[in-house]
Amino acid sequence: MTSPPTADAAVLGEPPTPSLHLSDFDYELPEDRIAQEPIAPRDAARLLVVPRGTGALEHRIFRELPEYLRPDDLLVVNETRVTAARLLGQRSTGAAVEALVLRPAIERGADVYEALVRPGRKILPGDRLLFEESGLQAEVLDRTESGGRYLQLDVMGGGDGDVAVRLEARGRVPLPPYITAPLADRGRYQTVYARTPGSAAAPTAGLHFTPELLAQIEAMGVCIARVRLDVGLGTFRPIRTDTIAEHEMHAETFAVSAETASLVNGCRGRVVAVGTTSLRALESAAQQAATGERIAPVAEGETRLFVYPGYTFRAVDALVTNFHQPHSTLLLLVAAFAGREQMRTAYQTALADGYRFLSFGDAMFIH
Numbered sequence: 513m514t515s516p517p518t519a520d521a522a523v524l525g526e527p528p529t530p531s532l533h534l535s536d537f538d539y540e541l542p543e544d545r546i547a548q549e550p551i552a553p554r555d556a557a558r559l560l561v562v563p564r565g566t567g568a569l570e571h572r573i574f575r576e577l578p579e580y581l582r583p584d585d586l587l588v589v590n591e592t593r594v595t596a597a598r599l600l601g602q603r604s605t606g607a608a609v610e611a612l613v614l615r616p617a618i619e620r621g622a623d624v625y626e627a628l629v630r631p632g633r634k635i636l637p638g639d640r641l642l643f644e645e646s647g648l649q650a651e652v653l654d655r656t657e658s659g660g661r662y663l664q665l666d667v668m669g670g671g672d673g674d675v676a677v678r679l680e681a682r683g684r685v686p687l688p689p690y691i692t693a694p695l696a697d698r699g700r701y702q703t704v705y706a707r708t709p710g711s712a713a714a715p716t717a718g719l720h721f722t723p724e725l726l727a728q729i730e731a732m733g734v735c736i737a738r739v740r741l742d743v744g745l746g747t748f749r750p751i752r753t754d755t756i757a758e759h760e761m762h763a764e765t766f767a768v769s770a771e772t773a774s775l776v777n778g779c780r781g782r783v784v785a786v787g788t789t790s791l792r793a794l795e796s797a798a799q800q801a802a803t804g805e806r807i808a809p810v811a812e813g814e815t816r817l818f819v820y821p822g823y824t825f826r827a828v829d830a831l832v833t834n835f836h837q838p839h840s841t842l843l844l845l846v847a848a849f850a851g852r853e854q855m856r857t858a859y860q861t862a863l864a865d866g867y868r869f870l871s872f873g874d875a876m877f878i879h
Contacts, residue, residue, distance in 0.1 A: 532756040532821060537847065538838050539859055547872035548693040550700045554722050558867055558874040562858045565851045569861055574720045574875055577832070583733030584781030585830075588772070590715040590790045591738040593706035597683025601643035607634070609641050611650070612686055613679060614712045614744065617662055623675045624653065628660045635661060642668065646682035648675065658762055686712060688871055690837075710742040710765065716871040717787035717833050737775045739793040741766040741815070751839050756820055761841070763814040768797040773809040782829035782879070788845050791828050792817050798826035820844040821852055830879040835862055835869040850878045 551557050555575035562569055572579075581587070599611045612628040629635045629652075641650040641663070650663040667673045685695050695701060703718035705726070730736060742765045751759045776783055776794065783806070785791040796815035800808035806827045818841060831849055836842035847855040858876060867874045 545869050547868035550872045560876045562878045585734045586779040587784045588737045588790050589786045591707045592711040593709045594711045595709040596686040596712040597679040598686045599643040604640045713743040715787040715789045737772040741789040741793040761816040761818045766793040767812045768810045770809040777805045784830040785828045786832045794827040821848045823848045
């Protein structure tokens with residue numbers, strides 16, 4: 513199947529704003545404000561309600577989100593499931609090594625995986641890596657275009673066993689590096705609706721939903737639709753260019769079913785994206801839309817969509833999202849959606865009011 517053209521801000525919306533600089537999206541985030549563990553229950557997180565453009569902010573609890581939804585709204589979630597695994601081990605020389613196994617590279621052969629490795633510069637094709645904790649070993653086959661490695665994984669000692677099963681069962685949860693506390697329950701880094709494997713990280717805005725909260729929302733007459741965007745380097749790769757428009761996103765796989773496209777195009781209320789990844793999947797599908805439609809179905813494609821101030825949104829009317837790192841593409845997306853001044857006000861308010869930040873932190877509803 514041929515992938516549709518990749519999407520970028522220049523073709524999807526207004527002309528980019530070339531005067532934006534990385535320093536425009538800086539703020540001080542104290543380490544003690546980075547949530548180290550998920551709150552229990554999931555829907556007990558705080559919720560900052562943010563009107564788009566201007567307007568007073570409101571302080572609520574996430575389980576109160578239904579009060580801001582309407583019967584004709586459409587809630588769109590990212591159903592991707594985290595399948596990446598963090599492996600700790602050593603090289604044949606005895607030196608320590610770490611691998612973040614991202615996805616199967618089936619085009620390269622059975623049990624070949626794309627991975628990020630540390631220390632990256634020292635891991636060369638032909639090297640052998642031993643991961644005793646997981647009972648796996650690897651041969652480094654080649655470099656990837658993004659600077660990672662292709663690893664041929666197999667069970668240590670030539671023993672029996674399925675590599676994918678071992679990765680799932682024995683690999684460590686691939687938590688972001690700013691989370692240093694161990695995670696007691698692996699399931700807390702999955703959304704309750706995670707279904708399709710392939711993600712290197714959780715779409716964290718969705719971590720706040722419980723089955724009961726979703727049932728309450730559906731009972732109101734709000735439809736729930738699913739998209740898939742496999743979270744990868746494109747979402748988390750830091751911006752290293754001072755001029756925002758010069759940053760290049762890595763490609764990420766996404767899909768929008770015909771059913772979801774039909775629900776979006778027929779929506780009489782607001783399309784509410786749960787997370788920046790759901791938003792990017794929908795806005796990427798908008799590029800394929802025929803006249804008179806918001807989005808088109810995409811069986812599977814790639815997107816390099818980079819959303820920053822100056823972008824015109826075609827598919828999404830409201831957004832559920834967490835609080836993001838300084839200088840991140842996610843922060844720029846929020847600035848584009850809420851408005852730069854409103855985003856700045858929201859973040860200043862959250863910092864002053866004790867909100868928890870990043871993956872396991874609190875949430876915003878921007879409407």
